[in-house]
Amino acid sequence: MRVAIVGSGIAGLAAAHTLQGLADLTLFESGDYFGGHTHTVDVTLPDAQGTPTTFGVDTGFLVLNERTYPNLLALFSALDVSIAKSDMSFSVQADGAGPGGQTLEWSGSNLSSVFAQRRNLANPRFLRMLADIVRFNRITSRLAEKGEDLGEHSALLQPLGDFLREQRFSDEFRDWYFLPMMGCIWSCPTDQMLAFPVATMVRFCHNHGLIQVTNRPQWYTVAGGARQYVQKIVEGIADRRLATPVRQVLRDPQGVRIVTDGHVERFDAVVMACHSDQSLRLLGNGASQNEREVLAAIRYQPNRAVLHTDASVLPANPRAWAAWNYQRAPSADVESAQVCLHYLINRLQPLPVTQPVVVSLNPQREIAPTQVLGEYAYDHPVFDLAAIRAQARVHDMQGQRHTWFAGAWTGYGFHEDGLKSGLRAARSIIDTHGLVPVEGGEAARRQALPGVFA
Known part of the structure; x- marks a missing residue:
């Protein structure tokens, strides 16, 4: 079975990691790095002895705790990522x-x-x-x-x-x-x-x-930067495509067609692991009434992040x-x-x-240009009453016309929410299609996150 995952943030990575060994995956990322709001940037500054030292700085996702990030901690443990x-x-x-x-x-x-x-x-x-x-x-x-x-x-x-x-x-x-x-x-x-x-x-x-x-x-926090977990998941995805924006998602009774620049490819299912407004734009006129109402109800706030030493x-x-x-x-x-x-x-x-x-x-x-190390744009969902009501309707959209939706916008907007939504989407695909490991069944099960095959 061929599954397309649109977006390489935590939701898309969670879905891909869970479906590994169960489906033929293709991960599409429009940007120039994998990870979405997990964005670790290399910085070079002098240490206490004046020696230039290069290290990673997280500019998006930064922290987690044991009480409210259990799935993320389980993922880090499975990947041997230090905190x-x-x-x-x-x-x-x-x-x-x-x-x-x-x-x-x-x-x-x-x-x-x-x-x-x-x-x-x-x-x-x-x-x-x-x-x-x-x-x-x-x-x-x-x-x-x-x-x-x-x-x-x-x-x-x-x-x-x-x-x-x-x-x-x-x-x-x-x-x-x-x-x-x-x-x-x-x-x-x-x-x-x-x-x-x-x-x-x-x-x-x-x-x-x-x-x-x-x-x-x-x-x-993740020792050495949160890209540690991103790299480990991405390494296990054979078909991962950076700087490959999806332009359109077309659905028919047989499956899904993913349109990129100069290419159209057919898949059996798609996980829309991008922002809700992006999903709506990609579905275009093919979006159902329910999809239009739910996806349009989540608004986003653009924010500018400046990394500096001032x-x-x-x-x-x-x-x-x-x-x-x-x-x-x-x-x-x-x-x-x-x-x-x-x-x-x-x-x-x-x-x-x-x-x-x-x-x-x-x-x-x-900030003085001489002290600026980088500048980035992040959009954050706005959880007003319309968004809260729309979230309650997401479940009804899942699996309709070979499409599943995932993203932190389905919860509170945080990493654990994105992870859980990716897990849910992957689990639903597994159940809907009765997927079993192609080979090495027990090994594939052991690699899955706790609870996914419960």
Whole structure:
């Protein structure tokens, strides 16, 4: 059986890895590297002795934990990919929000970093924010523990903006903590986040331990860069095609035709492991009504990532430095501004240099060209109410007209979600077509991820 996989992000790689030995696979990737949002870039900088040292820096996917990434950890274990402890500390810079119009700076790493600016010990607005954080954690933990009820009139479908107003959370909490944290998680403007249903925030934050004061999960990163796992999966795919954009996917009763530049090839099935809007564009007029409605409901936020060594974008007070450093827009219209976030890679990954290495998402000012190491574009799904409702309909599309859909857009937008969707698509193909290993049956089963053949 011939199976085409369109897209080499974690969803496509998971599907390909699971189908190895069971089908004749072809992996199509339009870009110049495999991995999608897993993008490790080589950087050369002087080490402590001044010797130029080359190492990998992740500019997209960065961290995982044992509680909410079990399938990804199982994959890494199966591939013998090493992980290292990481840091998920968080800081906020808010221009003009401090006393006398100065910049407010604080970090959640420890008590000293919370009060990195010692004057905040006597700042009633700052203390009100801290009190609201405690109250917010208590309220949302209670919602999470009650379980999910996503019926048409569920309180969990209420927009976050309405939820904050009804619960009387302060502006300080909203602007100096809540929206920065949400921006760091979903990489989209705050006006979009305020339209998210409460369920999106509660489910994710509860699962990831972000609304707990104690017993938070340990976070990890891939030692040497996340491309380690990408390379190991791709090496096992005989027909892998880089810089080969799919232009059209045509379906008929016999199967699928994949159209690339100058070529048309027939397959028995296709896994659309790309963004939902890309899938819709490739299906074109051949998309069913259900496919059009579901795929069009997921919107995306374009983000610009700059890899550089300019530490001046971090908080002016080094006590407030963190792994994730949010910078609030200085303009009055902060809600529509793109999220600005500076990842201090030295805190997130073990690097062989002490010089700060930073990935800035949508930097508010241009980084000096002499300090720029690379620039990349990433699109992130927007999980508003329309998206949440569309996700519930994805299952009905799977396997229709020889087509399966996979991607992080089917879940929370994160690596584990993309991986699980790729596993589900592959498992469905296996079950639908009764696939069995062509040769070396037991070996093929052992290579599969835990649970895939359960």
